[in-house]
Amino acid sequence: MTRGLVIGEALIDIVNGHVEHVGGSPLNVAVGSTSASRTPTAAATIADDGSATYTFDLEWQLSGTPEVGPPLFVHTGSIAAVREPGCLAVAALLDAYRISATVTFDPNVRPSLVVDRDQARERIDHLVERSDIVKASAEDLSWIDPDHEPEWTARSWSASGPAIVVLTLGDRGALALCPAGEARVAAKSVQVVDTVGAGDAFMVGLLDALWGLDLLGAGRRAPLGRIGLDALTAALEAASLSSALTIGRAGADLPDRAAVQAARPT
Secondary structure, X not given: OOOEEEEOOOEEEEEOOOEEEEEOHHHHHHOOOOOOOOOOEEEEEEOOOOOEEEEEEOOOOOOOOOOOOOOOEEEEEOHHHHOOOHHHHHHHHHHHHOOOOEEEEEOOOXXXXXXXXXXXXXXXXXXXXXXXXXXXXHHHHHHHOOOOOHHHXXXXXXXXXXXXXXXXXXHHOXXXXXXXXXXXXXXXXXXXXXXXXXXXXXXXXXXXXXXHOOOOOHHHHHHHHOOOHHHHHHHHHHHHHHHHHHHOOOOOOOOOHHHHHHHOOO
């Protein structure tokens, strides 16, 4: 069976001090975890508009190479990408797996965990340049490059190597950049419960759509780079729907493929 590999943190989201949900940005993408000697936590405070802020208690280490066959894609992001010592092993693993896999990256920045901002930005830039697909939020890019508008930074990233760069814009929808041009979709109308896991659900929806188009895997790198705007727009629509379904639920409760397909307009 062909599989993807997700590298990163697994933790427990503690929402408003008492409600606990399994979380961690990479874990949300993978929807699975392994055992650990201590479970990291993220204390999430939900504002009146459903947005979340986080306080973290965790360590991040990674040693050795996962015992898996060559994956179709390898994904990382968030804390795993910038926090030592684990981030150094992550970067090396991405380079190793790039021979067989599409490399995907979501910086999902957590400023409270960043010790050296310039170093974190350098690490993010390096991963962007080595990735095939990058997804980031406007909030991420405003932190990474506060001197430019997020769309400017996304276009700069697009020119640095990735086949697809996607920028999520909250209630203004999403923008995707590829060699063929730009695609945009509007945000879905939804009753917001909270935004925990919304970006991760978007990433899952995007990857699943591209997987369905047979555009993942190192052998499909050239076709991915030639994706047309109609296909890219359809992938964005699927990603946006996945995110909207998550926003309508408490915690990082991501929908599966069947739920997304059932929610599509007929």
